[in-house]
Amino acid sequence: MSTYLRVLGTEDMAEAPYTSSERLSRLTGFSAPQVRRDLACFGHFGRRGVGYPVKVLQSEIRSILGIDRDWKVCVVGVGNLGNALMRYAGFEERGFKVVAAFDASPAKVGLTVGGVKVEPVAGLSRRVREEGVQLAIISVPAEAAQEVLDQLVAGGVRAVLNFARRTLAAPEDVVISSVDLAVEIEYLSYALAGRGVR
Numbered sequence: 001m002s003t004y005l006r007v008l009g010t011e012d013m014a015e016a017p018y019t020s021s022e023r024l025s026r027l028t029g030f031s032a033p034q035v036r037r038d039l040a041c042f043g044h045f046g047r048r049g050v051g052y053p054v055k056v057l058q059s060e061i062r063s064i065l066g067i068d069r070d071w072k073v074c075v076v077g078v079g080n081l082g083n084a085l086m087r088y089a090g091f092e093e094r095g096f097k098v099v100a101a102f103d104a105s106p107a108k109v110g111l112t113v114g115g116v117k118v119e120p121v122a123g124l125s126r127r128v129r130e131e132g133v134q135l136a137i138i139s140v141p142a143e144a145a146q147e148v149l150d151q152l153v154a155g156g157v158r159a160v161l162n163f164a165r166r167t168l169a170a171p172e173d174v175v176i177s178s179v180d181l182a183v184e185i186e187y188l189s190y191a192l193a194g195r196g197v198r
Helices: 002-008 021-028 032-040 054-065 081-087 087-091 121-131 143-154 179-196
Strands: 071-076 096-105 118-121 134-137 159-162 175-178
Touching: 002 021, 002 032, 002 054, 021 032, 054 159, 071 081, 071 121, 071 143, 071 175, 081 096, 096 121, 121 143, 134 143, 143 159
Parallel strands: 071 096, 071 134, 096 118, 134 159, 159 175
Antiparallel strands: none
16 A cells, blocks of 8 residues: 555656556556455445546545554664664655654764654653654664563553564564564575576
């Protein structure tokens, strides 16, 4: 759905009142039947012979993805990756507002990154509760990640994007999405090796 929303927002679609599954297929690389099946999972958005109304479809997909509202986000770990994530304008464009940042390093505490002052990780649970943070990004060393997650959960956070290279244990009502950049690169090397690239 994120891919569909991205292509619906491109210049190609800006002036078109309607689009078709065939056009979405060309822009996404998915087959036209797959586009129709994907969209049909969430409701009836188009009309046979007419297509999908672009503005309505954009609005519906935003609602499905939960980005028809603003979300408060915190970043824990303001090293190179955390710093880059805090400066990434794409978050706010999609309704994800970084409202707090935390780090264990005294050298980083007090700095302002992307308009947000870095706070000590020691006050994490209390501060995320005070700020009403709903989503968190963990970009700390692996050995610190579980303790950070526990503090986030204690502060009421229920959704976490984890960049630490370890599996984290959380209550069932907490959603964790883990990204290991080394694994992603390994996938690419696997794809190249499978094509005989040396």
